[in-house]
Amino acid sequence: MSLQITLSLTSEHFERLNKLKTKSKINKSMLFRMFVDYFDKQPTEFKKLCEGDYGFK
Numbered sequence: 001m002s003l004q005i006t007l008s009l010t011s012e013h014f015e016r017l018n019k020l021k022t023k024s025k026i027n028k029s030m031l032f033r034m035f036v037d038y039f040d041k042q043p044t045e046f047k048k049l050c051e052g053d054y055g056f057k
Contacts, residue, residue, distance in 0.1 A: 010049075013038065 017031055039046040 014035065017034055
């Protein structure tokens with residue numbers, strides 16, 4: 001997975017969370033925790049990001 005694709009994926013997720021924030025008045029720290037929680041619950045997505053962009057195994 002290339003860096004550009006990865007950034008667009010994370011950008012899409014962040015944009016979705018940001019829209020949610022404006023709808024329900026979520027503060028920035030809660031938004032960050034939600035973003036981290038997403039990758040915590042889906043470790044394969046995080047692994048894909050690391051392997052694709054940085055070559056970590």
